Each structure stands twice: as C-alpha cells, then as structure tokens.
Amino acid sequence: SPPAIIAPSILSADFGALGQSCVDTINHGADWLHIDIMDGHFVPNITWGPAITAAVRKRVEKPMSSMGKGTFDCHMMIAEPHKWVLEFKKAGCDLYTFHYEAAINSQAADTPSTETNRPTSPKELIGYIHSLGMSAGIAIKPKTPVDVLWPILENPIPDERPDMVLIMTVEPGFGGQSFMPDMLPKVTALREKYPNLPIEVDGGLGEGTIDEAADAGANVIVAGSAVFGAKDPAAVIRTLRESVEL
Numbered sequence: 221s222p223p224a225i226i227a228p229s230i231l232s233a234d235f236g237a238l239g240q241s242c243v244d245t246i247n248h249g250a251d252w253l254h255i256d257i258m259d260g261h262f263v264p265n266i267t268w269g270p271a272i273t274a275a276v277r278k279r280v281e282k283p284m285s286s287m288g289k290g291t292f293d294c295h296m297m298i299a300e301p302h303k304w305v306l307e308f309k310k311a312g313c314d315l316y317t318f319h320y321e322a323a324i325n326s327q328a329a330d331t332p333s334t335e336t337n338r339p340t341s342p343k344e345l346i347g348y349i350h351s352l353g354m355s356a357g358i359a360i361k362p363k364t365p366v367d368v369l370w371p372i373l374e375n376p377i378p379d380e381r382p383d384m385v386l387i388m389t390v391e392p393g394f395g396g397q398s399f400m401p402d403m404l405p406k407v408t409a410l411r412e413k414y415p416n417l418p419i420e421v422d423g424g425l426g427e428g429t430i431d432e433a434a435d436a437g438a439n440v441i442v443a444g445s446a447v448f449g450a451k452d453p454a455a456v457i458r459t460l461r462e463s464v465e466l
C-alpha cells in the first residue's frame with residue numbers, strides 16, 4: 221500500500237478556536253486536515269463554506285506539493301459539487317473530494333458541458349478540478365456499490381482519473397457514529413486492483429477499528445472524535461499510523 225496518511229476531521233474540533241486547533245493537530249503529527257463541507261441538502265447537516273475554509277487555511281502552513289503534509293482534504297458533502305470547485309480552489313483547498321452520488325444527480329449524463337454549464341459527470345468534474353491545479357478525490361456512500369468506480373478508475377485519459385477514492389464507513393452527515401465493517405470488502409476490492417491508489421476511509425475510525433481498515437488496504441485514515449476527543453491526540457495519531465504501516 222502507499223504510505224500512511226492520517227487526516228483528522230476538524231468536524232470534532234473546538235469551533236470557537238478552529239485555527240489554533242488545526243495548527244495544534246498538525247503539530248500532533250497529522251499529515252492532512254480533513255475538512256467536512258455539508259450543505260443541508262446532500263446530507264442532513266450544515267458545516268461551513270469557503271470563507272471559513274480560507275480563514276483556517278491562512279493559519280496552517282501550505283503543503284510543498286498537493287497531497288503533502290498540511291494538505292487541505294476537502295470532503296464535499298454537497299449537491300452540485302461542480303459549482304464550488306473554483307471557490308474552494310480560491311479558499312486554499314488542495315484535494316477536492318466530491319461524492320459520486322451528487323455528481324451523477326447534477327445533470328443528465330448525456331448533456332454536454334459548456335462554459336455556462338460546468339462539467340458534472342465524474343470524469344469531467346475530475347478533469348475540471350485538475351485544470352485548476354487541485355488533486356481530485358471521489359467518494360461513495362455506504363449504499364453505493366464499489367462497482368460504479370471501475371469505469372472511472374479505468375478511464376484511458378489520465379487527467380480524468382481520480383487521485384484518491386474515499387470509501388465512507390458511516391452514512392455521511394455527522395461525527396461520532398459507529399464504524400460499518402461491512403464497507404471493508406469495497407476497500408479490499410479496490411486495493412487488489414490498484415496497489416498504489418490512495419484509499420481513504422472515513423467514519424468511526426479509531427483505535428478499536430483501525431486494524432481491520434488497514435488490513436483491508438486503506439492508507440488514508442480520517443478520524444474526528446477519536447482524535448479530538450482524546451486526552452493525548454498525538455498518541456492516537458501515532459497508533460493509527462503504526463497500524464497502517466505494520
């Protein structure tokens with residue numbers, strides 16, 4: 221598997237001290253910051269948008285390269301994800317991960333994209349994200365089968381292939397939910413076909429669940445409540461990393 225990447229979800233941070241909390245988390249050994257964007261439509265919750273993301277970005281040192289240390293891993297739990305790509309680029313997002321389900325519902329698949337009608341099929345959206353200099357991730361919800369990803373990953377045009385896949389291990393919307401182990405066969409199937417693909421898991425990850433996720437082949441680990449609820453967040457980040465690297 222590719223190297224371990226620990227991405228604490230700031231959904232469980234102290235929102236009243238968000239900037240400092242993010243700086244502390246990086247200092248505790250986190251690789252990335254996982255930024256959960258929710259719009260109240262795609263998921264039944266609302267977090268924040270580009271303005272807050274930009275404000276926090278100013279506090280955290282920018283990565284040397286997209287997906288390096290300090291990467292802003294923006295998990296876009298929003299309808300019409302094509303409409304926010306430029307705004308999040310301006311806000312300092314490095315990795316724009318949209319939901320497959322949102323992308324395919326934005327536009328009939330056979331409607332061509334134009335300047336005023338931005339790309340919305342997953343492959344076009346990935347190309348658009350890349351054209352703005354960001355990395356692109358694609359996420360699937362628990363009820364979406366992994367098979368929808370094969371044609372996207374096998375796209376002959378490299379620029380339209382995702383840099384990362386995110387397998388949700390809870391229903392998106394809230395932190396602190398229970399890990400769904402029955403999502404792991406998706407990770408195993410992806411890892412078998414793609415030994416070098418960054419595979420992210422998100423939801424219910426912590427000291428009790430990391431081993432099975434790592435065994436399945438996940439290497440990008442999101443953890444919200446497990447990190448921010450801990451007395452010693454650095455120790456939790458270390459444990460998560462060791463489990464992936466073992």
Ligand code: DX5
Binds near residue numbers: 230390391396397424
């Ligand atoms: C859920 C979010 C997660 C969430 C994870 O919709 O995508 O990133 O913050 O929180 P925990 O780790 O507490 O399950």
Ligand code: ZN
Binds near residue numbers: 254256295422442
């Ligand atoms: Zn998330």
